[in-house]
Amino acid sequence: MRDERSRRAAPHRQAAFDGPGAQAGRGGLSSLTRRIVVFNLVALNLLVLGVLYLGGGRDSPLTQYRERMGVEAALIGNVLEVDPAPLSPGAVAQRLEAITLSPGLELLVLAPDGAVLGRRSGDAGAQAEASRTYVLDALGGFWRVFSGVFLGDGPLPEGQDPLGQARAMMGGLQPGAPLSRIAEGATGRFVTTLMAIAPQDRVLGAVALISPLAPLDAMARARQERALRIFALATLVSTLMSLLLASTIARPLTALATAAEVGGKRDPQRPAPARVRIPDMTARSDEIGRLSGALRGMVAALYERIESNEQFAADVAHEIKNPLASLRSAVGTLRMAKRDDHRATLLEVIEHDVRRLDRLVSDISNASRLDSELVREEEEAFDLLALLRSLTGYLGGQAEKQGIDFMTDLPEGEITLRGLEPRLAQVFVNLITNAMSFCQAGDAIRVWVRRRGARVLVVVEDTGPGIPEEALQKIFARFYSHRPASEFGTHSGLGLAISKQIVEAHGGVIWAENMRATGTDPTEGPLGARFVVGLPV
Known part of the structure; x- marks a missing residue:
């Protein structure tokens, strides 16, 4: 169902193109044109x-x-x-x-x-x-x-x-x-x-x-x-040059402004609002070309955000339907159950689905607020290594209680980043706890940091079962979760998607891969999973 929705949404992700707004403002002299002519003649x-x-x-x-x-x-x-x-x-x-x-x-x-x-x-x-x-x-x-x-x-x-x-x-x-x-x-x-x-x-x-x-x-x-x-000849030439200059400045600006104004109006007689179409002037090498490109990019980004929200709403509805269907079935069966042990089993299913819905709604609420919070919060300089030492000190103790070896390899000194420290801390907590959930007693987790030019790499490795090859491309998709059957319903599948959104908002990258020994057969099982976060310094 998600693939079908993506195919339906894809045609709408094209950049805005020339429309009627490009022809607006062609008649008469605009205020800017008159000012250009007057100022040149005064000079x-x-x-x-x-x-x-x-x-x-x-x-x-x-x-x-x-x-x-x-x-x-x-x-x-x-x-x-x-x-x-x-x-x-x-x-x-x-x-x-x-x-x-x-x-x-x-x-x-x-x-x-x-x-x-x-x-x-x-x-x-x-x-x-x-x-x-x-x-x-x-x-x-x-x-x-x-x-x-x-x-x-x-x-x-x-x-x-x-x-x-x-x-x-x-x-x-x-x-x-x-x-x-x-x-x-x-x-x-x-x-x-x-x-x-x-x-x-x-x-x-x-x-x-x-x-x-x-x-x-x-x-x-x-x-x-x-x-x-x-003087008369110079006045004539100055006027013509002013009009020519105005035609290259005032008219394109008028066309851009008209297109934006037309896009901002809503015609009550139309069944649906028209798509904003910004004239394409990116072939110009001046500021107007840059403005046109910026407006087109902004409009395209807005439509992508709108379509992303629509897709998110469709995914939320799809994810909520599953526990609701399970609840409906369990409640209907509970009415017909005669034995007490059957009733107890059905009540456990209902309780599990309610906890699953509560967790899902909480994660969805956090994910929906993330965009606005990333824009509103002020970035500050902080020490990345100090943050990781604090997180690994706490999470390492929990891992050792589960019988998991926890190792860190952090360089000496400081690595100063500018960003939202609590949000990046959320990313590293998600990656480490995700690795802990896949490890058993006797496995190991290693967190290490290296600086590479203008970037710093934070790597979280584990010796768990690794990641299926078919899941490597969609592991950061929303609501995707690859868990054992015993953990069904305990995760919403939004943790890695939220982590990717936070990292990309800081201008970084994140990816996942399997660890393999050098020279081993690709068909053999991986030695574990590795998550890499690259952030600009």
Whole structure:
């Protein structure tokens, strides 16, 4: 019956696979996608603002141009300071003839009262056609519309005369220090640079260089246009890359979350709850692949635990039926028994079956609580050899009372393990008492320990009848018991199954084998049984 139940349960032990949850979350932008896009764009805008801020400092083209105008005005002032005599229009005009100006510049020589003593202009030169700035024009048009609707039309800047600007600056002029200001004229912006003509610190007049800023503004607009185009392109690329990144992060996470949420809901219209199906993304080598594998493994482990509990419940029902059937038969026969000796025999059978049921229910209760206790209890470091010395000292005395030789071979020092000491003590007690139950007077039990690398082996050997070869593969199965007929019903068959569960919960292994002399015929009977427990150190 157990084999038939195992075959029925086996098809359900497959790992969860892709289902409808894998297609969930594909429409629209998820919250994580929006955050990725926004954060990337914020970082890009901060970078652009930093570049613009650094580009507007002392080393900007306008600042450098104004400094150059100051140097040029100082050189012209030095030329005019050669003659310490008061300046006159004729002398100034004569000296200005030897000065060559850059294209677009206008030179004025002013008297202290602001009168023009001389004027000279640079060649117009060939003016390069300013390139169109589509982005700036569009932004400017948007700003004009916005300001007109929400801010109203502000006063337009009044046109200023360059000569009037230069005369206004005369009041703040100091010898040896150029003075530069930018103004808005009728034909556009211009910069006026004044330098005092002051031989021997006596101000005789001033040199004024007036330069229109239209070419410089055109160059600045061209640079800004290129920067904005690059920024627009970078914004587009950043957005596309963010969406691509989000598609590799947000959508798989959404699919995993949707699959888990769908699996957690129960549809009352369905006859049975659907199996949770986690999308398989384990082909990815990143954290999402690891998460998918972990979720699939967790779901598979949960279903295995559920199926194991179902199998355990079926096995419990099967095991309880036997003593119940025996009790039912004995009670029915007791009603018909006439002789007192028959009644006494039937009462002994009933008492035996009741003790068997009580023992079975107690062992089943302990086994069912074991999983939760292994999870709840805190692991602690303990000395394995000290534990074994204590157990073998007590159990060895009981074995000697039964005429069984009890031997131990434990190394000196300590072997420290981390785990649940009471549970591992339960394993060793089960193995030693199991060996004692199969031994008779004159047999021997030996417990020895050896360390092998990162593992420690605890071995319990006995010289009893050994283990039948057909039982070696199922001796750790629940409710399996191979006992003499005289001990029928005295063991539930859960001791070794519980021991295996405890050892595996500590990351160890346990197995059983028969002891045979080297070179003997395999068909001959074994010298005894050996149980080996391997635990990580």
